Amino acid sequence: LYLKKRRNVLDQIHSGHFGINKCLEKARQMVWWPGLTEDVKRTVENCTDCLKHRVNITEPLRPSPIPNRPWExxxxxxxxxxxxxxxxxxxxxxxxxxxxxxxxxxxxxxxxxxxxxxxxxxxxxxxxxxxxxxxxxxxxxxxxxxxxxxxxxxxxxxxxxxxxxxxxxxx
Structure with missing residues (x-):
């Protein structure tokens, strides 16, 4: 596919805003070009709607301070x-x-x-x-x-x- 058409195909593949695995599965059923996997990953990871609505289930680790004595x-x-x-x-x-x-x-x-x-x-x-x-x-x-x-x-x-x-x- 021409480079201009790839963008449209990637947008169609990700139109349902599914994750990388679902989009790759859908892409492999429809098209192929060298670097397809990386292009799909990049499209999903950089989707502004997905980034905005993504649930972040992890918080950064902040170790608890180590107490110096019992019952501190x-x-x-x-x-x-x-x-x-x-x-x-x-x-x-x-x-x-x-x-x-x-x-x-x-x-x-x-x-x-x-x-x-x-x-x-x-x-x-x-x-x-x-x-x-x-x-x-x-x-x-x-x-x-x-x-x-x-x-x-x-x-x-x-x-x-x-x-x-x-x-x-x-x-």
């Missing part, structure tokens, strides 16, 4: 097991887990649970958690400020970034 950094997560709500806190240094049964999901109940754990282990520097309403409420932010620790949240669509607490819940 804690991961917190809420979970329900057999109709009972629990707070799971896991120490990033020792991997030790503390669980507290919660009577409700209110901020007051959560503050009491934090205080129960802190009275045994000490107040951490940082508590890492997901974006759960009770975990990041204004009252919890004030509570954290009063006690001198920070609350660091994970990305809303990427709870794995609070992997320590998520792993604690799996256990």
């Amino acid at each position: 950094i804690e991961g917190a997560d809420l979970f329900v097991f057999e109709r009972q709500t629990y707070l799971c806190m896991q120490d990033y240094f020792s991997k030790f887990i503390e669980m507290v049964t919660l009577k409700s999901m209110s901020t007051e109940t959560l503050k009491h649970a934090y205080w129960t754990i802190f009275s045994r282990q000490g107040i951490p520097t940082t508590v890492r958690c997901d974006n759960g309403t009770a975990l990041v409420s204004r009252e919890m932010q004030i509570f954290a400020k009063e006690l001198g620790f920070s609350i660091v949240t994970s990305s809303p669509h990427f709870p794995q970034s609070n992997g320590q607490a998520e792993r604690g819940v799996e256990i």
